[in-house]
Amino acid sequence: MSVKLDRRKKYTRMLLKESLMKLMQEKPLSNITIKEICDLADINRSTFYSHYTDLYDLLYQIEDEIIKDLSEALSSYNYTKDEEALQMTENLLVYIANNRESCQTLFSEYGDPSFQKKVMMLAHDHVIKTPLVGKHTKPDISEYVSLYIVNGSIHIVQSWLKNGLKQSPKEMAELIIKLGNRGLSSFQ
Template structure:
């Protein structure tokens, strides 16, 4: 009996997540109502409220699940050297590409602003920390450089998603990696 309830709960949460993602393609989270979520998911309001407080709570849970999954995926790898940072960047972009629709919505203006901050934090932890250690940058700039690089990288990833992922995750990882290591001078014509 417990297994049936768990499956039912899983199904309800799945249809609510799908309904919210569809609605967020059209409008911001602030305009999404529980009533329209329930209508789209074909569930009643009391069922919705047995799982979530409101649409923001549902969005927050979607972002947290995606973030936790991304974190667990990246923790499977143990990159210690700077030259392996490109591989880690590629893994992040492959992960984002596999879940592009959700990531695009969560990073968009209609989505969850805290999700973008979490993504910036995870990239700082997994990539920039190693880069900063290897390049032994002084403390006076160490607070700003990761923020500048990672924020630009996340905006680049968001743009890549919006533009239909024309480049492969590997190509995007190389582009970002080249910029981090060589700045604009790394893009001069030869």
């Protein structure tokens, strides 16, 4: 009996998450009501409140799940090996492609800026450990180099999502690593 309830609970939460993401593609969270989410998910308000305290609780749980997944993926790499930077970047892009709708929505103009900042800081904490930053820069400027690479990479990913993922995750990973390693001079 509890397995059935767990499946039903997961399904309901999935519907609520998908409904919020769909609505956030059209308008900011401040203009979305719980009633709209419930109508779209075809559930009643009491069911919503049995899972979440409010819209922000729902949004933060979606964001936290993505941050947790990204953190686990980033933590599984050895940053002393150059070749793993490409593999790590490609795997992150595969994750983003597989979760395209949520990632695209959360990184859009209607997304939560604090989520975008959390992703940037998470990436920054891992990029600063890579040989890309560590061995090629002086310690006093490595922080700036890392922030530059992360911010540029996030904007590349946002554009990639917005343009419909026309390039493969591997192609995008190679571009990001190439820009990070050698900057614009690698394209001349």
